[in-house]
Amino acid sequence: MSHRIGLYGGSFDPIHFGHLISARGIAEQLGLDRVVLIPSARPPHKQSVSLTDPAHRLAMAALAVEADPLFGVSDLELRRHGPSYTFDTVTEFRNMMGPDVELAWFIGGDTLPELPTWYRVAELVKIVRIVTAVRPGWSPPPIGHLAAAVGEQSAMQLLADCLRTPAIDISATDIRSRVRAGKPIRYLVPDGVASYIMKHALYRT
């Protein structure tokens, strides 16, 4: 039975080593038993972006972590209709896992300044520990910006939960454009993911 679980949502289009290295670094720092990757159906901040078929993104996430018992993959957001709100996802996980499990939700440093705009954010920070993966050179948003949305104490906690992870300059956008240009993506994604992309002719157009 896992007691400390990290929840890592993203479009994962495709999943890459930047995601995996950062997630593992956070898990080690927090002493997590498990990290669940949650491909997002329709991230609220990416409403206008067209994403690859969820079944492909889910399959690639599963392939990426199949040999690593730290990780699991959830299709919870893909089964839900409408925008993927973190508040709803965390509430569902909490209901599934019971009150004794510690849950942490991972975000990237670029996302922390936007957190005040998230759906039901003041309640969200009360039901899950939000952990920000911070790369070298990153500066935190002013505490007042966060405190205005979640209160002083939760804002201090958010800043305390900014954890250093290595800078891995890989993005899904770059991977998609490399595939489109016929360039290799070896060392950017796990081999199983690269094979899957080729086999299903993803990101060609």
Ligand code: ATP
């Ligand atoms: P895209 O290029 O399509 O915007 P992405 O590579 O940023 O995608 P997402 O699935 O949108 O990937 O990101 C999910 C989460 O992973 C976000 O919190 C993002 O900040 C984080 N992330 C993305 N790339 C990296 C990386 N190289 N290192 C650490 N975290 C990353």
